[in-house]
Amino acid sequence: MRIGILTGGGDVPGLNACIRSVVLSADDLGWEVMGFRRGWEGVMRIDPGDPASIAANSLVLDRNNVRGIDRMGGTMLHTSRTDPRTQKDGDETPHVxxxxxxxxxxxxxxxxxxxxxxxxxxxxAQGVPVISVPKTMDNDVFGTDYCIGFSTAVSRSVEAINALRTTIESHERIGIIELFGRRSGETALLAGFLAQVDRTVIAEVPADLDVLLPLLAEDKASNPDHYAMCVISEGAKIAGDNGGEGDIAKSAIDRADGSVGQRLGREVTARTGSGVVVQELAYLMRAGEPDAMDRMVGFAFGGLAVQLLGRGEGGRMVTLTDGNYGHVPIDTLLHGRKSVDVSALYDRASYRARLMRVEGMPMFLY
Structure with missing residues (x-):
């Protein structure tokens, strides 16, 4: 049996651990693994009759060339944000x-x-046996509690937020730290809670500046060190502000009116007179080696994927639900949207996480 494997979308730490796990698990069964470079883009670039195009866009994976990759961030297969159905020349599914x-x-x-x-x-749905593995540092794939990359992104964010306190305190300013999270505020919610910032603005709840800014001003005034910290999701909205509307799908440098963190920072200075430090953590959140959690989940998801194929169970997405590994139909993610349960986990009046009632909740509290 020959398995194909690829990574698509944004890179996250833990992908290489999963790739290694798939290769080792398949090798134990005597199967071959072919890695496709640059996600679906690599598959589309292949002309099956042209050995050079095959060599440029794929490689055979074995125990030797995946040795030690689990310690590395990113993806050895590289990645792209490509959907074969939406190409200039039409739907490329038949070519795939x-x-x-x-x-x-x-x-x-x-x-x-x-x-x-x-x-x-x-x-x-076209009849190809496929096992999908959810990864995103936003943790927003519907159908699973956990996606590879989330734990490392939160850990990186907490470390950076706490490091920034030294500068923000020294200059007695209000810190605005923007985290990735276009549709879901889970990364900001958990990182803000763990770093114990003063206020957290998530993608699901528009920020009312008439409420938020007085709170931040009071946070700064009541702090003996005369500074305050605010975390904000990149997909957050400011009530009454149309800046950046429709730009969220673009990269930060292509957004017409700057990031939401920058716009919030300008309003903080204009309305409160306080100096600000605006820091977009951005790709630093997904850079570097995976933490222990993402290595563990990467290894487990990869092994489970091969086990499912060994049982003849294609068309599944591997999952973590209530702390247990499992799998669901592969089209589950099409039938819902995963975001913060605001009523249970967030106090929209104070812009703070509500995470202290934990009995019976899963480890990551959602």
């Missing part, structure tokens, strides 16, 4: 199917976020 058939790929394991896994579900 032809490539897989002519290369002798019997099943696919795909590691990705919402976009990558949506095409995985589509490919499964």
């Amino acid at each position: 199917l032809d490539v897989l058939e002519r290369l002798g790929v019997d099943a696919m394991v795909t590691l990705g976020g919402d976009g990558t896994l949506r095409f995985s579900a589509h490919l499964s």
